[in-house]
Amino acid sequence: MDLFPIIEGIAKRGLENQVIKECDYYGEDGLLVCGVCHEPRQEIAPWKVGDKTVDLKRARSCKCDRDIAEQKKREEQMKEDMEYIARLRELSLMDTKFKNAVFDSFKTNKENERNLKLCKRYATAFDKMMEKAQGLLMWGDVGTGKSFAAACIANYLLDHKTSVIMTSFVKILEIIDKDRDEESAIIARLGRAKLVIFDDLGAERSTDYAIEKVYNIIDSRYRSGLPMILTTNLTLDAMQNETDIRYKRIFDRIFETCYPMQFTGVSWRMRSAYQRFSEMESLLTDNE
Numbered sequence: 001m002d003l004f005p006i007i008e009g010i011a012k013r014g015l016e017n018q019v020i021k022e023c024d025y026y027g028e029d030g031l032l033v034c035g036v037c038h039e040p041r042q043e044i045a046p047w048k049v050g051d052k053t054v055d056l057k058r059a060r061s062c063k064c065d066r067d068i069a070e071q072k073k074r075e076e077q078m079k080e081d082m083e084y085i086a087r088l089r090e091l092s093l094m095d096t097k098f099k100n101a102v103f104d105s106f107k108t109n110k111e112n113e114r115n116l117k118l119c120k121r122y123a124t125a126f127d128k129m130m131e132k133a134q135g136l137l138m139w140g141d142v143g144t145g146k147s148f149a150a151a152c153i154a155n156y157l158l159d160h161k162t163s164v165i166m167t168s169f170v171k172i173l174e175i176i177d178k179d180r181d182e183e184s185a186i187i188a189r190l191g192r193a194k195l196v197i198f199d200d201l202g203a204e205r206s207t208d209y210a211i212e213k214v215y216n217i218i219d220s221r222y223r224s225g226l227p228m229i230l231t232t233n234l235t236l237d238a239m240q241n242e243t244d245i246r247y248k249r250i251f252d253r254i255f256e257t258c259y260p261m262q263f264t265g266v267s268w269r270m271r272s273a274y275q276r277f278s279e280m281e282s283l284l285t286d287n288e
């Protein structure tokens with residue numbers, strides 16, 4: 001089949017569609033040159049037709065054309081990325097109060113400096129963590145910033161197009177209680193996320209039923225070979241010395257894969273309550 005008429009048609013259309021800038025000019029060879037970068041915008045391509053060679057004039061892109069195309073591609077990619085990240089965020093199940101928890105807003109003090117460093121390392125080296133199914137166990141008193149720190153990792157990863165689910169056993173049990181059929185769907189969904197954060201382990205009911213569900217969920221995550229982060233008010237000591245076999249089975253799987261990270265210090269909630277109290281006090285006593 002003779003392709004030449006098709007190729008010629010394409011070249012002709014390319015020339016017709018070429019937008020000529022006011023500053024563009026023609027060179028001595030009669031071909032269009034860009035008035036900005038001075039690269040040719042047209043060229044002659046020899047084309048073999050039978051045993052003859054025909055000179056085919058066609059449009060080519062100059063540096064400016066290539067820059068514009070590149071920029072457009074970047075913008076499209078960015079839009080695509082942003083849409084993808086927004087969708088990941090939607091699927092992350094994260095509480096709205098933690099949506100703004102980011103490393104840049106992480107306030108440090110003596111007690112949590114090391115934890116910030118560890119969390120940042122964990123987030124930036126997540127590929128390696130995932131390879132090793134390495135998780136974290138954030139334990140410590142009420143209000144010491146465990147959930148906040150976990151959310152900082154989650155938001156960092158979401159911004160880097162990594163799927164994260166941040167949920168709690170309390171929430172999962174609530175869903176399963178309403179509809180038993182949801183259990184396998186939830187487990188499947190947790191198995192698809194690269195990182196799962198289980199917030200507040202130990203806050204769920206301690207019925208046989210609830211403990212069995214928690215075990216199933218942790219065990220399936222453990223077997224998926226993907227990492228998890230847990231936050232808890234339970235002490236490391238209490239978890240390590242647990243004698244109740246129902247819990248021991250759960251904690252054993254956690255210890256095997258999660259690096260323990262202690263959170264200490266004054267509760268951030270107390271801190272902010274104290275600050276509000278002092279602000280109010282000075283407001284009320286200002287004019288004395």
Ligand SMILES: Nc1ncnc2c1ncn2[C@@H]1O[C@H](COP(=O)(O)OP(=O)(O)OP(=O)(O)O)[C@@H](O)[C@H]1O
Binds near residue numbers: 112146147231232268
């Ligand atoms: N490093 C931090 N920088 C700024 N704000 C913080 C920091 N850590 C915690 N907070 C704030 O303090 C509040 C309590 O922290 P968080 O909920 O993380 O505590 P927690 O250890 O998970 O408590 P609990 O054991 O009750 O679940 C949060 O609302 C959070 O915004």
Ligand SMILES: [Mg+2]
Binds near residue numbers: 146147
């Ligand atoms: Mg918490």
Ligand SMILES: [Zn+2]
Binds near residue numbers: 036062064065
């Ligand atoms: Zn140009």
